[in-house]
Amino acid sequence: MSRHRQFKRDIEEDEDYEDFDPMEDTDSPDYYIARVIEKTGPAHKDQVLKALQANDWNVQAAIKVINAAKQKTQKPAQKASPQKASPQKNAAPAPKQPEIKVAQPQIKIAEPSKKLEEDLPKLDAKSSSTEEVKTPHIEESKTPILSPQVSKQDLNADYPDIYPDIVHDGKPTVNLVVIGHVDAGKSTLMGHLLFLLGYIDPKVMHAYERDCKAIGKDSFQYAWVLDGTTEERQRGVTIDVACKEFSTENREVVLLDAPGHKDFVPNMISGAAQADAAILVIDSCQGAFESGFEGENHHGQTKEHSFLARSLGVSNLIVGVNKLDMMNWDQGRFLEIQNRLNPFLRTVGFRDNSVTYIPISGLGGVNLTSKPEIPELASWYNGPCLIELIDSLPPSQKDAKKPARLCIMDSYKLSHGTLLGQIVSGKIESGTISINDKIVIIPTGIKGRVKAIEKAGHSATKAYAGENVDVVLKDAEGDFGLVLPGHVLCSELYPVPQVKNFKIKAVTFDILFPVTREQNLIMHIQSLKIPVKVKRILQQIDPINGKVIKERPRCLTKFMSAILEIESSRRVCLEKFSNCKGLGRVTLRDHSETVMAGMVIELLE
Numbered sequence: 001m002s003r004h005r006q007f008k009r010d011i012e013e014d015e016d017y018e019d020f021d022p023m024e025d026t027d028s029p030d031y032y033i034a035r036v037i038e039k040t041g042p043a044h045k046d047q048v049l050k051a052l053q054a055n056d057w058n059v060q061a062a063i064k065v066i067n068a069a070k071q072k073t074q075k076p077a078q079k080a081s082p083q084k085a086s087p088q089k090n091a092a093p094a095p096k097q098p099e100i101k102v103a104q105p106q107i108k109i110a111e112p113s114k115k116l117e118e119d120l121p122k123l124d125a126k127s128s129s130t131e132e133v134k135t136p137h138i139e140e141s142k143t144p145i146l147s148p149q150v151s152k153q154d155l156n157a158d159y160p161d162i163y164p165d166i167v168h169d170g171k172p173t174v175n176l177v178v179i180g181h182v183d184a185g186k187s188t189l190m191g192h193l194l195f196l197l198g199y200i201d202p203k204v205m206h207a208y209e210r211d212c213k214a215i216g217k218d219s220f221q222y223a224w225v226l227d228g229t230t231e232e233r234q235r236g237v238t239i240d241v242a243c244k245e246f247s248t249e250n251r252e253v254v255l256l257d258a259p260g261h262k263d264f265v266p267n268m269i270s271g272a273a274q275a276d277a278a279i280l281v282i283d284s285c286q287g288a289f290e291s292g293f294e295g296e297n298h299h300g301q302t303k304e305h306s307f308l309a310r311s312l313g314v315s316n317l318i319v320g321v322n323k324l325d326m327m328n329w330d331q332g333r334f335l336e337i338q339n340r341l342n343p344f345l346r347t348v349g350f351r352d353n354s355v356t357y358i359p360i361s362g363l364g365g366v367n368l369t370s371k372p373e374i375p376e377l378a379s380w381y382n383g384p385c386l387i388e389l390i391d392s393l394p395p396s397q398k399d400a401k402k403p404a405r406l407c408i409m410d411s412y413k414l415s416h417g418t419l420l421g422q423i424v425s426g427k428i429e430s431g432t433i434s435i436n437d438k439i440v441i442i443p444t445g446i447k448g449r450v451k452a453i454e455k456a457g458h459s460a461t462k463a464y465a466g467e468n469v470d471v472v473l474k475d476a477e478g479d480f481g482l483v484l485p486g487h488v489l490c491s492e493l494y495p496v497p498q499v500k501n502f503k504i505k506a507v508t509f510d511i512l513f514p515v516t517r518e519q520n521l522i523m524h525i526q527s528l529k530i531p532v533k534v535k536r537i538l539q540q541i542d543p544i545n546g547k548v549i550k551e552r553p554r555c556l557t558k559f560m561s562a563i564l565e566i567e568s569s570r571r572v573c574l575e576k577f578s579n580c581k582g583l584g585r586v587t588l589r590d591h592s593e594t595v596m597a598g599m600v601i602e603l604l605e
């Protein structure tokens with residue numbers, strides 16, 4: 001079954017997409033403030049910020065709050081008018097709630113509405129009625145039940161192994177993300193590989209070739225296999241992560257083609273967060289490798305993507321030295337790239353024996369599915385071709401025996417086809433999911449059972465940690481329609497904790513400006529991005545032996561390891577890394593730059 005995989009984040013983005021301007025810094029609070037002010041007209045920046053924070057950075061909801069607050073300051077007399085009071089004089093007056101409709105039901109998890117009530121009177125000092133400003137509640141009646149509370153003591157308990165040893169039915173899965181600098185040739189490489197493996201009908205390929213020519217993008221026909229949207233095709237740039245599945249002799253491969261453009265790094269993070277292994281595609285042309293590696297301020301996406309992939313749990317890397325056809329298959333250039341890249345990959349934590357370099361041409365289809373016949377290349381390379389390397393990648397090694405966690409990437413309802421009903425899809429980060437299992441979805445707290453499972457295009461009775469699956473739900477205790485990408489499906493007995501404060505052990509990236517206390521950052525976890533603050537820098541530690549180098553350092557500079565306390569702007573589903581790697585790993589960014597990545601070591605509250 002072909003899946004619609006859009007990797008939405010919790011910030012409402014559907015409508016954002018149309019007028020999305022990649023030149024804007026979508027990681028910055030200022031971006032969201034500007035989006036609100038654009039619609040409401042002049043408003044106090046702090047007021048907008050607070051409305052955004054109180055509404056989980058939902059732009060539409062914040063606009064409504066600001067407009068409602070504006071209306072009240074403009075028409076105080078009218079609002080206070082006794083004629084407008086409830087006709088039932090003895091009954092408590094029903095608050096006049098503006099009818100607010102939002103595109104996606106906004107899920108209130110904890111304090112936000114309370115915080116809103118506290119904040120607005122202060123913002124609107126002239127208003128004499130605090131009651132008046134309490135009114136803007138978003139779809140209150142749809143607020144789902146909260147997740148089961150986990151006591152503070154339980155937060156950091158180690159989970160028991162609740163599943164027996166895994167015996168897979170069928171080939172083990174590898175989740176493979178394709179990363180690299182913009183235009184390195186990622187989509188072309190994977191499109192051509194899928195074509196050579198027989199997954200793309202030659203007639204379709206022919207049509208792509210013809211249509212590409214028609215819009216003057218002659219060499220993009222293979223990229224179109226993965227770049228499916230009109231915008232991607234017209235601009236010749238991957239924007240969102242594309243997902244395709246294919247089989248090799250010994251593996252089921254879930255292929256995730258990530259965008260290379262700097263502005264779409266958050267989408268790349270969504271893809272890499274699901275991966276076990278990566279293909280890092282390098283444009284070997286003179287100057288192209290150099291700008292992809294060094295880039296602006298030493299931040300080429302070659303470096304940033306490899307750092308992010310490693311910190312998100314990818315340990316095996318195939319480096320595809322691509323476009324070598326443009327360099328006459330020069331072995332010297334191949335080795336030069338290897339020698340410059342390898343020390344950096346070691347620095348970010350890749351082991352030498354987990355990294356393999358391969359000379360290729362994605363456009364020419366050379367060294368992808370068979371040994372190269374081109375004499376200039378065959379004279380010095382007789383290693384495995386790309387598909388052989390993929391076939392020997394170690395399968396997913398997730399927390400197979402721990403309680404089940406499925407990080408939801410998509411949630412939708414189907415009324416026809418093989419899968420019917422409410423479906424959630426995503427990757428199982430830990431445990432096993434079987435038909436009839438009792439589940440709970442956090443943060444909604446909605447319970448239900450598993451009706452059917454589909455993986456790699458086939459129905460299954462069981463799915464394991466590391467696999468990408470579609471799960472059909474049944475027996476809802478609550479409204480499955482409220483389940484959104486970013487939520488977590490869990491075994492009913494072990495719901496994932498939600499916290500605002502936690503400690504991480506992190507390493508800083510090649511940063512220009514130091515990390516300081518109170519610094520605001522954007523945290524990426526799985527497909528979510530959430531504003532957070534560095535509450536304390538507790539210790540600088542030695543990255544090799546973990547010994548404390550300095551207590552309470554004032555700041556952190558590049559490539560430093562440290563223990564930090566982080567405060568999130570709202571409760572978020574998190575795990576200790578030792579309990580679930582996929583939900584215990586975070587990436588922190590600022591103004592579109594990756595600042596650091598780390599693992600959660602303690603959940604506080």
Ligand SMILES: Nc1nc2c(ncn2[C@@H]2O[C@H](COP(=O)(O)OP(=O)(O)OP(=O)(O)O)[C@@H](O)[C@H]2O)c(=O)[nH]1
Pocket residue numbers: 180181182183184185186187188189219220223236237238239258259260261322323324325326360361362363364
């Ligand atoms: N000569 C040559 N050109 C290539 C090769 N691979 C890709 N290209 C060209 O490089 C350009 C960019 O290719 P894409 O596949 O769109 O690159 P990408 O890395 O997927 O781009 P983004 O996802 O937008 O970062 C296209 O014009 C391709 O035809 C190759 O091996 N040799």
